[in-house]
Amino acid sequence: MVRAFPVVMPSGQKYWTVLDDDLEVVPVADEWLRNLRFGRDRAELTTKAYASCVALYLRWCRSTRREWTTGGRDLGLFMVWLKYTPAPRDGMESVVQPGPGAAPVRGERRINRVLVAVRGLLSYAVSVREAPRAVLGQIYELADSRDLPAEAQGEDGGLFYRLRPVHSLREPETQMDRADDAELVAMFVACRSARDRLIVLLVGRVGLRRGQVAGLRRSDVHLLPDSRALGCDYPGAHVHVQRRENRNGAWSKSRHVWVAPLDFVVVSAFDLYYEERYRLLGAGGCDFLLVNLFRAPLGEPVSPEAIGELLERLSDRAGLGRRVGAHRARRAFASNVADAGGTPDEVQAVLGQKSLDSQAPYLFPDPKRVRAAIDRVPSPRGLRGPEGER
Known part of the structure; x- marks a missing residue:
């Protein structure tokens, strides 16, 4: 066969x-x-x-x-x-x-x-x-x-x-969506270890792909407010995301090296995970950030497939009724940055993308924000005519 x-x-x-x-x-x-x-x-x-x-x-x-x-x-x-x-x-x-x-x-x-x-x-x-x-x-x-969509025809229109x-099938249209904040919170609560909680935050609050999460090394993580002693000038807590050949099959889709900033919630999750890892493995284990803690081979890196399976289990355990994977979580993160007032170049930077056009599939505005935008449009009854008449 x-x-x-x-x-x-x-x-x-x-x-x-x-x-x-x-x-x-x-x-x-x-x-x-x-x-x-x-x-x-x-x-x-x-x-x-x-x-x-x-x-x-x-x-x-x-x-x-x-x-x-x-x-x-x-x-x-x-x-x-x-x-x-x-x-x-x-x-x-x-x-x-x-x-x-x-x-x-x-x-x-x-x-x-x-x-x-x-x-x-x-x-x-x-x-x-x-x-x-x-x-x-x-x-x-x-x-x-x-026969191409207008956005694919180029600016010159030539x-x-x-x-x-010749051979292809028309695919049914699927509505792309994002994870809800409540879903990510429920998955976080359903976790049974500090490591799993960190994984949920890395996909939902840092916006990393599962291959990028699985490929992180401990040396990529800078949690101090000032990392110049480590030869890094980037301010605040952050992780460096880069493409490598990894023995666990992890792969960063982005060809270039970029920096993902971390907030205090994620930093706290790192602290709890490091404590858990040391309690279970001591000083052992490899340089990969996320490793097996509860099943053999202990200390070996977690694979991207294992992260996908974990997110699927957490979706079921939290009773979500659907699978919330890393990509839905990444879209939630990007949308939250935009809803919080993030500019297009800021969204581009936190997603690790080289082009502003690449962020469009990741943005799903909060319906309340869209509703508020419509409500801000003045009613025609409130507009005055050219002679001041209503």
Whole structure:
């Protein structure tokens, strides 16, 4: 069975590849995934997701007796297969091949994500002459900018051409939202350790992504009002967020190093966590900030996946009725900064973003503030005419 598989390089760096039925690496897929990881500086988890998608495509090609290098012409059939064919269980392929009329097993969003990976693999195969150039015409069509949203057409309004995927599904619109302050408080109260409370604050009151939280080292944390003795001129308590190769798979999405300021609530949570960590581990443990305290291997760094699982458990334990993950908490943080009077450049700085345009998806104004803005607009009855008449 074709499958995704993790690879550890001699340097300790990791990426994911694809193995065929004989447990041999699929050469072109492996080259493409290594190029994504090390040539284009993508996260290990990105290669894991792409490798899993490519494995589905190669599995379909094998089951339908197609050459994967030319299967792009039949991606429409592959989409039907994706929609109705369940994943194999216990390493065995499904005997039943359900079709239309059966309950879908993958939604539009998942199918589109798989197609993104397949197009990437096929495009790379064409570039290294492992697939015919005609494949590009089967998976892309030439389109112009007139069908793009206005914000994506550029300020000059000029016409330009682009490659548009031939195969894609219209995804249902999902309402992006933020975590409510009450939800984050309930999750905080539901925590059973100082470490878990610190994690909730780092995502909800500092706005860090879970990969950034898991990748923090103790040396990144500066809690003193004056850190010049540490060679740092940034005022007040803060953490330095930077991209590294981490053995727990943590990865900062931001390529540049940035500083996240901390308030007194978060600083207090750090103090309580350090006390708990020393009580349970003594001076042991690694340099990672957040480590295993209650299960083996003790002292080893917490993974991003473990943080995601913790937030899911806390959502259930707090009775929220939905999962409040790190991204919803990050949007809550950004919105709270804006609602408190933070300017766009301040929101940009605390989110660690390089562009002002990048903060838009994170801002969800408080409905009370929006209501107040509308109420401040004067009524036409209160306006005077040009001659002073009402």
